[in-house]
Amino acid sequence: MRAAIAAEHGARHVPSLAHPAAALVEHGSASVVDDLRALAGVRVFFGHHSVGRGILEGVDDIARSLRGRVHVESAAVGDNGDPLGKIADFEGRALRSAADVVVMKLCYADICPDANVDALVDAYARSVSRITAARPGVVVVHTV
Numbered sequence: 001m002r003a004a005i006a007a008e009h010g011a012r013h014v015p016s017l018a019h020p021a022a023a024l025v026e027h028g029s030a031s032v033v034d035d036l037r038a039l040a041g042v043r044v045f046f047g048h049h050s051v052g053r054g055i056l057e058g059v060d061d062i063a064r065s066l067r068g069r070v071h072v073e074s075a076a077v078g079d080n081g082d083p084l085g086k087i088a089d090f091e092g093r094a095l096r097s098a099a100d101v102v103v104m105k106l107c108y109a110d111i112c113p114d115a116n117v118d119a120l121v122d123a124y125a126r127s128v129s130r131i132t133a134a135r136p137g138v139v140v141v142h143t144v
Helices: 002-013 020-027 032-038 052-065 083-096 117-134
Strands: 043-048 071-076 101-104 139-141
Touching (some): 032 052, 043 052, 043 083, 083 101, 083 117
Parallel strands (some): 043 101
């Protein structure tokens, strides 16, 4: 899925390296500590459901240990088992958000054996295109 999205959108969604989060997207970083330091002044929107709470707790724990803070606005998007609904909900929230970086995480419950992965990739790619067209400076982080 990641390869299909990258092939479809390539570097069009990687902003100028002047944005602190862009360096993470473009080049990666040596450690989670470096990542969190780079994100210190960046506003992030994280659309997720149940498992995402654990991710946020881990980010908070690491940031606290660094005596820092990462501003993450988060919301449960859609319902588990309805990935197209999650994508649509995420898109609406990403369009309304003032965040510099937007991230959505689907859940293991969204990709079942009978899932039409091609349709999901297409829906997600169209959603990302609409988000970046409406908000040209936003960084969309793709997760799998």
